[in-house]
Amino acid sequence: MKLPREIAGFDSASAMVVALARFLHGRDTPPLGKPVFGALRPVAAVAARLPEGTRQWIYSMFSGAEGRPEAEVARFDADAVARAIAGVYPRRRYPAVAIGSSNGALTHLYAALGVPWLPQTMLLPVRQRGISPDDPARAVHAFDRTARALLDRNPDLVLHHMHDPNQDRLTLRRMAYFRVKRTRLGPAYEQFLTDVLEPDGTVLLAECGQQWPVTTVGERHVFQFGAVGGMPPAEYREAGAPLADYLRRYRAPVRRWQAPPADADAPEAEWGFEPGLREDVTTFATRRGFRVQRLSFDEAEDVSSLVADLYRWWYAQRGLPATRLLVDSFMMLDPWWTLRIGAVPYWTAFPVRPSLDRLHHYLDEADPYDFVQLGLFCHGVDSVGMAGADQWRTVLRRARSAGSFAGVSPRRYPSDPQTFFNFQRALRAVPDRHALPPPLPLATAAAFLHDRAARYPQIRTGTV
Structure with a gap:
């Protein structure tokens, strides 16, 4: 159950695919999603006794080690990776298959329903050197040529170059975050749905409406400064006391972040749903005689x-x-x-x-x-x-x-x-x-939500 190296393993989408696929195979989730990583437990025990600065250096090295060379990222084949993702699930008939936003709570829902999930968003880790986490103005255009080659090769992807020096500062020392979102199913996902969905089966669209301010870099290419977590978007561009204290504690070379101006709001890089996929799913499902059920919500934890x-x-x-x-x-x-x-x-x-x-x-x-x-x-x-x-x-x-x-x-x-x-x-x-x-049964879960709809006003369901 190995995902391709082109996508990050130390990421929400990959981790949730592995956890759900292993569940459907009747197995638990190993540390960091791979049984082989269990051998690192003694190393982690030793590292835990080291000074905090050393632990941070180890974390930076380990998490950033997934970064791939720019030339490799430029040759990314989205459909080959989609085929590999679909391939980790047991090949059997399912009453439904979920597609869309990454979400830990929904991963548990899919496990309860006994159905697979295909992520819309994937993280492509790009090897990064010499760019400070605290220099977003430089980071925004650091990989423009690679991004353009990637998008030209994959016309159905939207690229969100995410840069969060608050929560990801250790990883950013060695790796840039290219999050790509599908706007079409593509041949691999279409074939998987055709092969495993029962007649009259349901495609469940998981749509997180979380938005974030972005800077437009090019066609289908945006730069997202900051990410969902402990700071709202506006605070990334302000010079408040909590940020000043944070930068001082981590010896940042700046007193505040100078980010490129935002010119639009877009689906949040990690959790948000790119709505362009919905039309393609609906067209495909109608052609194949499948149902489409939407589950939409405003924020990831809703x-x-x-x-x-x-x-x-x-x-x-x-x-x-x-x-x-x-x-x-x-x-x-x-x-x-x-x-x-x-x-x-x-x-x-x-x-x-x-x-x-x-x-x-x-x-x-x-x-x-x-x-x-x-x-x-x-x-x-x-x-x-x-x-x-x-x-x-x-x-x-x-x-x-x-x-x-x-x-x-x-x-x-x-x-x-x-x-x-x-x-x-x-x-x-x-x-x-x-x-x-x-x-x-899917109908039982739907009835549960229908009966308690007033308790969850932030969640919306509907048949397309």
């Missing part, structure tokens, strides 16, 4: 409470306790173990204050949980807007019996290299075990 409530209801229908909450974080999720231990999944995009506030809001309205396990993705730096370990402990205190961090050391967070290996270990340590259920 569906987290819905999926948590659905799982809780589903457990009750199966006569199982639904008193254990598992809080996922970014790419740290495991659908197989979530169902095996009878946990209710609640996905957070990042361990930042807006995500923490949303989680508390969910808990305010939900029946109490006896147990809470909390995963925290570690990106190596104490970025602006990050919620500290003590702030996350307020969630753990809401458990009636016990709350615990799932594989992350609160002392080393947000720079704990062991968390990528210990998250699954924490799930395996839960003594409860339940048989995996048969897939939840």
Whole structure:
């Protein structure tokens, strides 16, 4: 179950494809999505004892090592990569196939439904040297020739060159983020749908409406400064006290970021849905006799409470306790173990204050949980807007019996290299075990949402 090296493995879309594909194959999710990485556990244990600066250097080297040479990126073949992505799923008939935005909560929904998901967005890691994370004005045009060659070769892609010196500063030292979005299915996705969808099957379009200000670089090419997390878009272009303190702590050569002016809003690079794909999906489905069902929402975490409530209801229908909450974080999720231990999944995009506030809001309205396990993705730096370990402990205190961090050391967070290996270990340590259920019928999930539509006004469904 190996994805092509042209796309980043250390990314939301890739991680969620691997987690879901392994679930559909009846397997759990290994550390960092690959069983071979389990051998790095002792290395991570040693690195965890090193000074924070050294840990950050190791993180930068490891995460940036995926960067590919510009010449290789220019030769990118989107359909060959799409064929490889489709190839990781079991070849059997499915009542539905999802296509669209990356989303951890929806990954759990697809696992419950027993259906695959094809991502619209992929991250192409570009080798980057000599460009400071704090110099977006230089970064914006650093790869123009490579971008143009990539887009000329792949006319159905839109390129979002994303540059976030707040949350991605360690990776940006060695790698640029080229996120590409499909505007058409392409032959590989079309063939997969034709081969695996049942007659009258459903194509489920997952459409996240998250937007971000961008700078137009060229045709189908935009530059996104900043990204979803602890800072809203405007703060990336201001010189507030939190940013000044952050730049001072990390010895940045500037007092504020000088970014190219934004001239439009566009789908957010990582999570947003490019609407051009919808028409092509609809045309293809009509031609093949498939249905198209839209699931649209405004922000990435909008569906987290819905999926948590659905799982809780589903457990009750199966006569199982639904008193254990598992809080996922970014790419740290495991659908197989979530169902095996009878946990209710609640996905957070990042361990930042807006995500923490949303989680508390969910808990305010939900029946109490006896147990809470909390995963925290570690990106190596104490970025602006990050919620500290003590702030996350307020969630753990809401458990009636016990709350615990799932594989992350609160002392080393947000720079704990062991968390990528210990998250699954924490799930395996839960003594409860339940048989995996048969897939939840799509009609049952749709009826659940219909009956509770007033509770989720930010989520919209409809048949195309």
